[in-house]
Amino acid sequence: GENVEQHPSTLSVQEGDSAVIKCTYSDSASNYFPWYKQELGKGPQLIIDIRSNVGEKKDQRIAVTLNKTAKHFSLHITETQPEDSAVYFCAAQPGYSTLTFGKGTMLLVSP
Amino acid sequence: NAGVMQNPRHLVRRRGQEARLRCSPMKGHSHVYWYRQLPEEGLKFMVYLQKENIIDESGMPKERFSAEFPKEGPSILRIQQVVRGDSAAYFCASSPPEGGHIQYFGAGTRLSVL
Numbered sequence: 125g126e127n128v129e130q131h132p133s134t135l136s137v138q139e140g141d142s143a144v145i146k147c148t149y150s151d152s153a154s155n156y157f158p159w160y161k162q163e164l165g166k167g168p169q170l171i172i173d174i175r176s177n178v179g180e181k182k183d184q185r186i187a188v189t190l191n192k193t194a195k196h197f198s199l200h201i202t203e204t205q206p207e208d209s210a211v212y213f214c215a216a217q218p219g220y221s222t223l224t225f226g227k228g229t230m231l232l233v234s235p
Numbered sequence: 236n237a238g239v240m241q242n243p244r245h246l247v248r249r250r251g252q253e254a255r256l257r258c259s260p261m262k263g264h265s266h267v268y269w270y271r272q273l274p275e276e277g278l279k280f281m282v283y284l285q286k287e288n289i290i291d292e293s294g295m296p297k298e299r300f301s302a303e304f305p306k307e308g309p310s311i312l313r314i315q316q317v318v319r320g321d322s323a324a325y326f327c328a329s330s331p332p333e334g335g336h337i338q339y340f341g342a343g344t345r346l347s348v349l
Contacts, residue, residue, distance in 0.1 A: 225277035
């Protein structure tokens, strides 16, 4: 089955800096890659996703890149703000089956 | 349009009791997924259901765990004879009937087994 590795496990940045979280996947059949943000005591919230026919997608301060050849994808957050502090999860999905998640990255943005 | 609703938010059970977790998908959604999250871990897939059908239960423990999504009413994840190792957050997600990828998550049920 699919296996997703996520790095780093924790990331501390100063407000205004950029943050990058990286994930690799194992199943070449995976064609959908969402990113979720989870705040303490809440459920995961979808923040951005990318499909395998696209190399990059942006939504305001958030961007995701995908390299299918290397089987890795990354989340980029620019101009970080304290409210960006949360746990971020990447996931991969082969076909229309279930999501396989990475173990998460705790992002801490200091004012 | 209400999101995915899970209840209860918190559930405390003693070892050997039964736990029932409920999930109402977003309006118009007919696909439901259950995931388990242990402390400082990612979400682990348990089971994927459509109305009255279990599509994929490859992540479900073989014993004590069961799930259903009846024609009417919420999806239920049932854990019989709970043990301390069942303590975790259980999340439900739903997606629309035309399939596709996007899954929307509920706020979860935090199960504590004493």
